[in-house]
Amino acid sequence: MKKIEVLGPGCANCVRLEKVAREAVEMAGVEAEVVKVTDYAKIAAYGVMSTPGLVIDGKVVSYGRIPSAGDIAVWLSE
Amino acid sequence: MTTLSLRAARRIRLPLKLTVAVSVVAWLIAWFVEAPLSDWLTFSVFGLERGSHFGEAIAFFLLDVPKVLLLLLGIITVVTLIRGFFPPERVRAALAGRGQMTGTVAASSFGIVTPFCSCSAVPLFIGFVEAGIPLGVTFAFLISSPMVNEVALVLLWGLFGPAIALVYMAAGLTVAIVGGLVIGRLRMERYVEDYVWALQGKGPAMVEVKLTWEDRIHDAWAYTKDLVRRITPYLLIGIGIGALIHGYAPTDLVAAIGGRSNPFAVPIVVLIALPLYSNAAGTIPIVQALLGKGMPMGTTLAFMMAITAISLPEFIILRRVIRWQLIAVFATVVTIGVLFIGYLFNFLIA
Numbered sequence: 417m418k419k420i421e422v423l424g425p426g427c428a429n430c431v432r433l434e435k436v437a438r439e440a441v442e443m444a445g446v447e448a449e450v451v452k453v454t455d456y457a458k459i460a461a462y463g464v465m466s467t468p469g470l471v472i473d474g475k476v477v478s479y480g481r482i483p484s485a486g487d488i489a490v491w492l493s494e
Numbered sequence: 495m496t497t498l499s500l501r502a503a504r505r506i507r508l509p510l511k512l513t514v515a516v517s518v519v520a521w522l523i524a525w526f527v528e529a530p531l532s533d534w535l536t537f538s539v540f541g542l543e544r545g546s547h548f549g550e551a552i553a554f555f556l557l558d559v560p561k562v563l564l565l566l567l568g569i570i571t572v573v574t575l576i577r578g579f580f581p582p583e584r585v586r587a588a589l590a591g592r593g594q595m596t597g598t599v600a601a602s603s604f605g606i607v608t609p610f611c612s613c614s615a616v617p618l619f620i621g622f623v624e625a626g627i628p629l630g631v632t633f634a635f636l637i638s639s640p641m642v643n644e645v646a647l648v649l650l651w652g653l654f655g656p657a658i659a660l661v662y663m664a665a666g667l668t669v670a671i672v673g674g675l676v677i678g679r680l681r682m683e684r685y686v687e688d689y690v691w692a693l694q695g696k697g698p699a700m701v702e703v704k705l706t707w708e709d710r711i712h713d714a715w716a717y718t719k720d721l722v723r724r725i726t727p728y729l730l731i732g733i734g735i736g737a738l739i740h741g742y743a744p745t746d747l748v749a750a751i752g753g754r755s756n757p758f759a760v761p762i763v764v765l766i767a768l769p770l771y772s773n774a775a776g777t778i779p780i781v782q783a784l785l786g787k788g789m790p791m792g793t794t795l796a797f798m799m800a801i802t803a804i805s806l807p808e809f810i811i812l813r814r815v816i817r818w819q820l821i822a823v824f825a826t827v828v829t830i831g832v833l834f835i836g837y838l839f840n841f842l843i844a
Contacts, residue, residue, distance in 0.1 A: 425616065456616050456814065460693055465582040465621035467614050478703050480581050481713050 418448035418492055423459045423469035423479070426452075430468040433482050437470065440488035448492060510708055521568050528564065532556040551741025558733045558779050562649070566722055566729075569648040574714040577607045577644070578705070582618050585635075590625045594678055597631035602670035605638025606647070606663065615808055619815045623686065624693050630678020637673045637828055641803035642666030649778045658791070661839065665795060669831030676827055685820035728776030736779035740786060748787040752794075759793045760836035764829065767800035777801050791843045796836030803828050 420437050424430025434452060441448045453459060453471075462471060466480030470488070477483075477491050536542050536556055542549035585604045589597055615636070622632040642663055651659035705713075739748070752759045777798045784794050809821050816824075 427614075456620055457689060457693055459617050460620040460624055463583065463621075465586065465614065465617045467617055476703070479583065482716070483709075484712075 418446055419473055420448055420450045420488075420492075421453050421471040422450065423453045423462060423464050423471060424467035425454055425456065425459075427467065429482060433468040433470060436482060436485050437488055439485040440492060443485055444489035444492040446492050510711065514711070521564065524560070524564055528560050529557060532560065547741045549741075551737045554740045554783070555733055555737040558736065558782075559730070561653075562729060562733065562779060563722070563726075565649055565652045566725070567718060569652070570718040570721055571714050573607075573644050573648065574717045575710055578710050578713060580604065580607050582608055582614075582621065586621055586625050586627065589622070589627050589631060592631070594628060594630060594675070597628060598634045598671055598674040598678065601627075601631045601635040602638040602667050602674065605635045605670060606642045606644055606667075608635075608639060615811050616814050619812065620690055620693060623690050623815075628678055629683055629686070630674045630676075633677040633824060633827075634670045634674025636824070637803070637831075638666060638670030640805065640808070641669060641799055641828070643802060646778065646798075646802070653778065653782060654785075661791070661843075662795060662798075665835040665839065666799065669799075669828065669835060673827040673831055677823060680823065682820050682823060685817040687815050687817070690815050725776055729779070732776040733779040736783035739780070739783040745787050748784065748789055752784065752789040752797075754790050754840065759790075760796050760833055760840070763793055763797040764800040764832055764836070767797050768804060769806075770801050790840045792836045792839030792841070795839055796832050799832045799835065800829075803832065 420441070422430060422434045422437060424433070430452070434450060437450050441450065459467065459469065462469060462476050464476060464479045468482065469479040470477050470483065472491055477488075532553065536549060536553040537544055540552070542552060585601075585608055588604070589601055592600060619632060619636070622635070623629075647659055647663055650662055750756065752763055756762070781794050781798050784797070785791070804825065809825060812821055812824075
């Protein structure tokens with residue numbers, strides 16, 4: 417079971433990234449839960465300043481951009 | 495699905511170089527046919543009279559909408575591509591451990607190129623404090639980032655030439671540096687919320703995420719499309735107002751309010767601008783029209799900077815990390831800076 421965290425206070429891009437992440441889970445066919453992290457202190461704790469950030473199993477894989485669902489699916493399968 | 499087939503299933507791609515080349519050529523063609531085309535439409539097809547209020551207003555609108563849109567599309571794509579190399583995470587790493595003066599100047603300069611939207615003001619602020627960057631340096635960045643907007647900078651360059659664009663940049667940098675130094679001197683640290691300090695030194699080292707050129711070009715284009723869609727309403731309103739001013743506003747009125755003979759012109763236009771908030775790009779057509787009606791450069795710059803840098807939504811968002819006292823100081827410093835620039839440039843460009 418993978419854990420995907422979407423870091424962001426709830427701006428339009430954060431919502432979009434969450435949607436893309438869910439698509440990616442489906443595409444990769446892996447078990448994963450997608451959670452939103454809106455708490456600023458927690459976002460900062462990952463060292464991310466430009467939202468939205470994406471964290472897979474505790475590792476920051478992207479920030480300040482929306483990766484494609486295909487990219488995220490690849491990261492999920494690695 | 496295996497990793498391999500997933501890689502193949504990633505976005506459908508056109509050959510990168512071909513796409514870029516075709517876009518550049520299409521942009522250039524549009525740029526050169528745009529002005530004669532709008533002129534022809536207004537005066538030949540619509541048969542409007544040259545020199546009439548209505549004709550001039552419509553010509554301005556038809557000339558400006560495509561021109562500014564083209565500039566925006568081209569410029570934002572290129573600028574986004576460049577500034578993708580300066581994310582705040584990297585700026586923070588570069589600023590940490592610098593002295594007050596060096597840090598303030600560097601932060602103000604980074605403010606020009608670093609992507610910033612009011613929704614990331616808070617994580618950005620926390621991130622800077624966390625890395626031990628002094629408050630004054632952080633504010634230099636927070637002032638410079640919205641005030642010296644790189645899109646506005648390049649638009650000014652495209653529409654008025656390099657001199658005015660550089661004047662705008664120098665003015666914004668000056669306010670950011672002086673503002674940062676003043677806030678640093680005032681020892682306002684106690685007005686930062688306690689939980690922010692508690693985070694200091696706890697953040698991990700910088701996270702590096704590797705991006706390919708293809709990723710970067712793709713991101714820049716996605717961002718540009720999104721931004722242009724969001725600012726087009728502002729732009730249309732801005733150009734509409736610009737066209738009205740251009741066609742109808744009597745030169746006497748503009749001169750009476752904003753002209754050189756009125757010593758209070760600068761504070762008056764700043765007051766008018768306070769409740770207005772727009773993306774810097776949206777103000778350009780208004781600026782263009784006001785300058786055309788003979789408003790002096792300093793007054794016009796003050797108007798433009800007040801609209802973009804004195805932003806109520808951003809102040810409200812910042813309340814999450816700093817108390818009202820510090821927000822008030824921030825707002826005051828920016829306002830004084832804008833007034834100063836207005837008077838200075840009116841004095842310099844006689």
